[in-house]
Amino acid sequence: MGRIERAGTGADRRLLAALRDCGGQPQVAAVARALSAGGEHGALWLAAGLAGAAADRGRRAAWLRGTGLVATAHLASIGVKRVVRRPRPARAVFDPLVRTAGRHSFPSSHATSAAAAVVAFGALGPVGRHLLPPLAAAMCVSRLVVGVHYPTDVVAGAALGALTVRLAGKRGPRV
16 A cells, blocks of 8 residues: 555645635535434444345345445445545644544544545445445545545445455345
8 A cells, every 4th residue: 555644645735625615605515414323333324224124125134245345345445544544634734524433534434434435335226326426425525525535545445345345245246
């Protein structure tokens, strides 16, 4: 993985500053806060998997397997955070719009579970294929808008989520 900069690279900080500035717009801030709250501990994605299992009886096992893979990816991100221990962006520079569950930012667990859900549920129908990718992308961007992650945290989290589901699920849930 190489060395993770403790305080983000110059490009990391500049992109974070630009997107965090978007959070000054009340409507943008409200959406970013809502996405942040919904993505806490992978809740939105776990709920989506359970709802899919309840609504799609024919593929219930695949939805439940995908939900388990999303949870696995989320737990993997927590493990990586404990090893890397990269601090979140400095409060002196970026006033965050939300509180966080922890002090460490690399990788973004929100991005991990969002990307894991896209991969895990993408093969299970039109909702997974068409609705989840833009929602997951918005979730990832929201972490920058609320000022609690560097862009590299989000990219690494998304890669970790997708990779975890692919490796653990051998191409995602079987349909």
